[in-house]
Structures are given as C-alpha cells and as structure tokens.
Amino acid sequence: MRNKLDWRRGVVTSAEQISDDVRSLDFAVEGPLPRFDPGSHSNFRVSLGDGEAIRTYSCLPAAPGHLRVAVKQHDNSRGGSRFMWGLNPGDALSLTVPENRFELAWRAPYYLLMAGGIGITPIFGMALALQQRGIAFRLVYGGRRRGVMAFAEDLERQLGDQVDICAGDAGERIDVAAEIAALPADGQLYVCGPIGMLNAVKTAWQAAGRPMGRLRYEVFGDSGLFAEANFSVDVQGLDRAVQVRPDQTLLEALLGAGVDMVYDCQRGECGLCAVDIISHDGPIDHRDVFFSEAEKAEGRRMCACVSRLASGNAVIDVGYRG
Numbered sequence: 001m002r003n004k005l006d007w008r009r010g011v012v013t014s015a016e017q018i019s020d021d022v023r024s025l026d027f028a029v030e031g032p033l034p035r036f037d038p039g040s041h042s043n044f045r046v047s048l049g050d051g052e053a054i055r056t057y058s059c060l061p062a063a064p065g066h067l068r069v070a071v072k073q074h075d076n077s078r079g080g081s082r083f084m085w086g087l088n089p090g091d092a093l094s095l096t097v098p099e100n101r102f103e104l105a106w107r108a109p110y111y112l113l114m115a116g117g118i119g120i121t122p123i124f125g126m127a128l129a130l131q132q133r134g135i136a137f138r139l140v141y142g143g144r145r146r147g148v149m150a151f152a153e154d155l156e157r158q159l160g161d162q163v164d165i166c167a168g169d170a171g172e173r174i175d176v177a178a179e180i181a182a183l184p185a186d187g188q189l190y191v192c193g194p195i196g197m198l199n200a201v202k203t204a205w206q207a208a209g210r211p212m213g214r215l216r217y218e219v220f221g222d223s224g225l226f227a228e229a230n231f232s233v234d235v236q237g238l239d240r241a242v243q244v245r246p247d248q249t250l251l252e253a254l255l256g257a258g259v260d261m262v263y264d265c266q267r268g269e270c271g272l273c274a275v276d277i278i279s280h281d282g283p284i285d286h287r288d289v290f291f292s293e294a295e296k297a298e299g300r301r302m303c304a305c306v307s308r309l310a311s312g313n314a315v316i317d318v319g320y321r322g
C-alpha cells in the first residue's frame, strides 16, 4: 500500500569519502530526470547479503541527469550503508526518481536551519538554495566531533557567518532554546537529526509558544533509545504470537505473518501504521516523530514501522480480524 515509485537504473560516476564516516556517491540516472528541490530523497535497492532491501538517501545538489547522496557508515547495521559504501565508479543499481516530503515553503521571511550529524544532507541543499535566492537564514550544525561532520568546511567557506558549526570534541553544543528565541516570530525552523535532537527541538519550540506549523522536520528512522533485541507481539484476532527479530521492524514482522497493515512513509512520520498497545511487559522504544511526547508517555500506541519493544511481549490491536 505504498505510493508508486519510479524506478530507474543509476550508474556510479564518482565515489569519495568526505568525512571519517561519510561517503559521497554520484549517479548518472537513465532516462529524463525531473528537476528536484532541496529536501528530496531517493530510494536505493541495496543488497544485504541474504536478500535485497530499500534504503533512502537525501538528494544533494547535482548536475542535470545526476543524483548525489552522502551516506554515513553504520557499523552495527543490517548492511544497507555498508553496501552503499562498497559502490565504485561503473557499478549500477536501481534507484527511484526523487520525491520530497521535506520541502522548503518559500513564503517565510527568515529561516533557521538545524542539523545534527548526517541530518545535514537535506539541510545542505536548503542552505545553498536560500543563499542563492538572497533569503535570510541561519544554519546551526552539530556533531559528535569535527571529523565526522560532512560538509563542515564547504559550509563555512560558502556561507561564512550564516553558519555555526558546533563540534562536540571542541566542547561546542547547539543551544536550542537560544536559537529559537533569536528567530523572528514569523520565521520557520527546519531540522533534521537524531531522534533525541528532534525531541529536544520540539519541546523547546512548544515551550517558546511557537506554532507547530512553522516547525518542519525529517527523521531518518535509524536511531532509538535502546539497542534492537528480540520481542514478540500477540495480535488480537490472530491466535499466535509474532516474533520480531533485532534485524526486523515490527511492521516487517507483521506483514511477514500475513497481517494486513496500512503504511506509507516507513520512517515514523505519517502515523498510518500506528498500532494500539493493549498491554506490554517490556519498555517501548518510541522512534517515531508522529506521536507527541505526552502520547508516547501514555504508551497506548506506537508506529510499527520504526518503534519497537526493547524486550518482552506486547498485546496489540491493528484492526486485524483474520
């Protein structure tokens, strides 16, 4: 039940490591490629050794007919980023024409852009586009250490004092509340980074009394509060437990067990795959940005595409009646 994707063949034209753990890849795409805006992403068919999977990457500014992405290497992963890192010029794979769910609304008079770690990828193109059009903005970019912060030098060179780089190893940290306080009342905030950063930004934004409609964010759905472990769910209407492995999402396990599910974004934003939690005996690792902090604390619903239990069992209702 996903939107129809336009799959194409892409051939790697260049591959280059641009920080300690980020590699940039440029693809020549077969067939006419429509112009795409900053914030767009493409899907890539990756090989995980025991099968294929789809991974999504934000599209960086690129030459006409080309797609460029920057991929962070995840050491403890199912292998999508490792596959992308293994690509070299001449290698081909399937990718989709970019789509955009993190679009800049060009109406605001001032923009605050905030990025954490690899979350810089959609924000990078936004900053350059705003600069080209002469629209006022400020970019704050935080990372664990300078060596892993892709594009830091490029941004400093191109944006001058419009960018503030906060490297953890230099003792620097984004002061989220102060950044929001300095944003003009009609300004908009665009943020992309790990779930902890997004939660902090949402809380500070609300505390400052700012309208939620002026906060736009994207998450990559690849970070949580607990390490992935086995857990199980009893689905009402299905008289057996569904086991969820550490390398599976709850959504994948439910679909694999033949449970009809409605879903779309698969990154915890749209809420279509949300399930009701009747009871649970292990902690819930809420990884979505769809539910509010208050709803997450209640523990009555979770997004099956990204959220999971840290361990144990839950009884859930997905509306499935066999």
Ligand SMILES: Cc1cc2nc3c(=O)[nH]c(=O)nc-3n(C[C@H](O)[C@H](O)[C@H](O)COP(=O)(O)OP(=O)(O)OC[C@H]3O[C@@H](n4cnc5c(N)ncnc54)[C@H](O)[C@@H]3O)c2cc1C
Binding pocket: 041, 055, 056, 057, 058, 059, 069, 070, 071, 072, 073, 074, 075, 076, 077, 078, 079, 080, 081, 082, 118, 121, 122, 218, 219, 220, 221, 222, 223, 224, 228, 245, 246, 247, 248, 249, 266, 267, 306
């Ligand atoms: C819109 C969008 C844009 C993105 N843009 C970029 C980008 O520009 N650059 C980039 O590097 N990445 C981007 N991503 C993330 C990317 O799609 C992959 O998630 C990432 O490369 C990790 O894939 P992987 O297979 O290596 O790791 P995964 O196996 O997906 O693991 C990644 C992390 O998720 C956790 N994890 C492991 N297993 C599971 C599981 N079963 N369920 C849930 N979590 C698990 C682990 O903590 C691990 O460190 C984007 C994602 C989205 C949705």
